[in-house]
Amino acid sequence: MVQWLADNVFKMMAEFILPFLASWTWIPWYTIALLHVAGVMIGVISVLAMFLIWLERKVSAHIQNRLGPMRVGGWHGWAQSIADGIKLLLKEDIIPAMADRPLFILAPVIIFTASFMSFVVLPFSQYIVVADLNIGILYVYGISTITVIGIIVAGWASNNKWSMLGAMRSAAQLVSYEIPVGLSLLAGIMMAGSLSTVDISLQQGGGIWNWFIWRCFPFSFIAAILLYIGALAETNRTPFDLAEAESELVSGYHTEYSGFRFSLFFLAEYANMVVASALVVILFLGGFTGIVPVSFVPDVIAGPFWFLLKTLLLVFVMIWIRWTLPRLRVDQLMTTCWKYLIPLSLVNLGIIGLWVSISG
Amino acid sequence: MFDGYYNAFWFLLIGIAFVLVNLFVSSLIRPSAPDPVKLTPYECGEESEGTGFVRFNPRFYIVALVFLIFDIETVFIFPWAVVLKGAGAHVLIHMMIFLTILAVGLVYTWGKGDLDWIRQPTQW
Numbered sequence: 001m002v003q004w005l006a007d008n009v010f011k012m013m014a015e016f017i018l019p020f021l022a023s024w025t026w027i028p029w030y031t032i033a034l035l036h037v038a039g040v041m042i043g044v045i046s047v048l049a050m051f052l053i054w055l056e057r058k059v060s061a062h063i064q065n066r067l068g069p070m071r072v073g074g075w076h077g078w079a080q081s082i083a084d085g086i087k088l089l090l091k092e093d094i095i096p097a098m099a100d101r102p103l104f105i106l107a108p109v110i111i112f113t114a115s116f117m118s119f120v121v122l123p124f125s126q127y128i129v130v131a132d133l134n135i136g137i138l139y140v141y142g143i144s145t146i147t148v149i150g151i152i153v154a155g156w157a158s159n160n161k162w163s164m165l166g167a168m169r170s171a172a173q174l175v176s177y178e179i180p181v182g183l184s185l186l187a188g189i190m191m192a193g194s195l196s197t198v199d200i201s202l203q204q205g206g207g208i209w210n211w212f213i214w215r216c217f218p219f220s221f222i223a224a225i226l227l228y229i230g231a232l233a234e235t236n237r238t239p240f241d242l243a244e245a246e247s248e249l250v251s252g253y254h255t256e257y258s259g260f261r262f263s264l265f266f267l268a269e270y271a272n273m274v275v276a277s278a279l280v281v282i283l284f285l286g287g288f289t290g291i292v293p294v295s296f297v298p299d300v301i302a303g304p305f306w307f308l309l310k311t312l313l314l315v316f317v318m319i320w321i322r323w324t325l326p327r328l329r330v331d332q333l334m335t336t337c338w339k340y341l342i343p344l345s346l347v348n349l350g351i352i353g354l355w356v357s358i359s360g
Numbered sequence: 361m362f363d364g365y366y367n368a369f370w371f372l373l374i375g376i377a378f379v380l381v382n383l384f385v386s387s388l389i390r391p392s393a394p395d396p397v398k399l400t401p402y403e404c405g406e407e408s409e410g411t412g413f414v415r416f417n418p419r420f421y422i423v424a425l426v427f428l429i430f431d432i433e434t435v436f437i438f439p440w441a442v443v444l445k446g447a448g449a450h451v452l453i454h455m456m457i458f459l460t461i462l463a464v465g466l467v468y469t470w471g472k473g474d475l476d477w478i479r480q481p482t483q484w
Contacts, residue, residue, distance in 0.1 A: 002367060031370070034366075034367055034370050035370070035374070038370060038371055038374040039374070041371075042374070042378055089382070089385070089386045089389070089390070090386075090389055090390055090391075091390060092390055092391050092392060092393065093383075093386065093387070093390060093392075094398060094399065095399075096399050096400065096401050097396070097399035097400065098399075098400075098401065098411065108379065109375075109376055109379045109380075112375060112378075112379055113372060113375035113376055113379070116371060116374075116375040116378075117368060117371045117372055117375060119371070120364075120367055120368045120371050130367050130371070131364035131365075131366075131367035131368060132364065133364040133365070133368070134364075138438055139368070156413070158401070159401055159411055159413065160401040160402065160403065160408075161401075161403060161408070161414055162402075162403065164413070164414055164416070165414075165416070168416050168417075168420050171420070171424075172419075172420050172423045172424070175423065175424060175427040175431070176423060176427060178427065178431060178434075179427065179430045179431065179434065182431070182434035183434060183437075186434070186437055186438065186441045189438070189441045189442060190441040190444050190445065191445075193442060193443070193444070193445035193446075194442065195438070195442055250402065250403075250404065255402055256401065256402065259386065259390060260382055260383055260386045261383075264379060330477060331476070331477030331478060334423070334475065334476075334477045335475070335476070335477070338426075338470075338475040339470065339475060342430070342466065343463075343466065346459060346462070346463055346466070349437075349459070350456060350459060353441075353444060353452055353455065353456075354452065356444055356445055357444060357447070357448075357449065357451070357452040
């Protein structure tokens with residue numbers, strides 16, 4: 001996609017305005033196009049995060065029989081998140097005197113960049129993908145793990161007992177749930193025989209009955225559910241939000257952060273929710289393919305529509321779960337992962353492997 | 361071939377640049393009124409005792425160790441999963457042997473009580 005943009009949009013536009021540019025071969029059109037794509041992607045992430053924060057507040061309010069934000073911007077407080085974003089940008093930036101200053105500054109950068117880099121391989125349609133890496137799923141699995149480092153760095157650098165405890169818990173939780181997530185990802189990869197996100201989505205094309213979630217029923221379905229549960233834990237969402245258990249740890253690893261640095265943690269959390277849901281969608285729910293084999297609109301519109309619709313539906317379920325279920329205790333958290341999810345996903349992996357081996 | 365990774369590398373740079381630019385913009389418009397009390401750690405209004413670099417439960421180390429084993433296992437399974445389709449029975453059998461060894465390891469750790477948050481004395 002970037003190559004196409006570079007050749008057909010940027011180069012042609014520039015040559016149309018200044019014809020002599022055509023003879024300049026040293027201009028890096030590809031990188032220029034890539035910079036624009038990255039800028040648009042930052043915009044997409046910011047808008048998605050702001051929309052999801054607003055949605056979360058509205059959904060939580062309605063679940064608790066309240067109205068939620070109603071004032072800012074007119075219709076149901078749609079501009080609330082924008083106002084909050086500007087407010088956070090205007091807030092004083094406090095770095096505690098005893099904090100480990102370089103690490104304190106580094107932590108939000110690590111967390112935000114890790115979640116931003118995951119967006120490289122998300123396929124919005126067959127061609128609208130920043131880079132169709134041939135190890136796409138492994139790439140997301142690896143890059144999103146870097147968040148753990150950011151969380152530990154944030155907790156350690158804050159020099160605050162709540163932050164430290166929150167960071168340690170969070171790290172233990174994230175690494176534990178990594179394993180069922182990895183084993184469940186493998187189920188989809190085995191069925192597709194590929195790690196490329198575009199390739200996996202394309203193989204599920206041609207209607208809802210071709211989605212991987214129906215293959216090898218019900219084991220693929222179980223893998224999808226396990227992956228989703230793991231995704232909830234990986235994004236620190238209730239019922240697994242021990243990292244920021246506000247009733248015991250103030251707000252965990254980002255207790256000491258304020259102003260824009262704090263908003264980076266929030267941005268990254270919502271971006272991670274989107275990435276985690278998108279992984280489930282790509283592997284089991286058909287990615288950018290529609291629910292019927294025929295399409296009346298061009299792929300450029302239908303692909304992003306279906307991809308975002310499915311992803312946001314899963315994000316909505318995450319929000320729904322958060323405001324419905326109570327938080328687990330730390331021992332229950334570990335028991336759930338090591339004694340239920342991991343044995344289950346190991347057995348599930350074996351059965352799906354057998355099925356793929358026989359039928360494929 | 362490395363085009364995709366070139367894109368990912370630029371995303372890394374842009375991500376860092378986005379944060380730095382925003383912090384810079386924010387530093388131009390935000391107030392700055394430092395105060396010694398404001399710069400102390402927030403521990404629910406109590407004056408904090410000592411530093412935040414406290415000792416923590418050794419359980420976290422055990423979790424990290426067990427995680428390492430299983431995560432490396434997952435990495436080994438990834439290439440296998442890609443080639444499994446249409447590769448024949450022996451490929452499956454080899455991985456089943458590998459998975460069985462791991463499952464035995466999991467059962468052993470379980471029996472030793474290392475998967476419990478509060479460790480019970482060894483049961484066998």
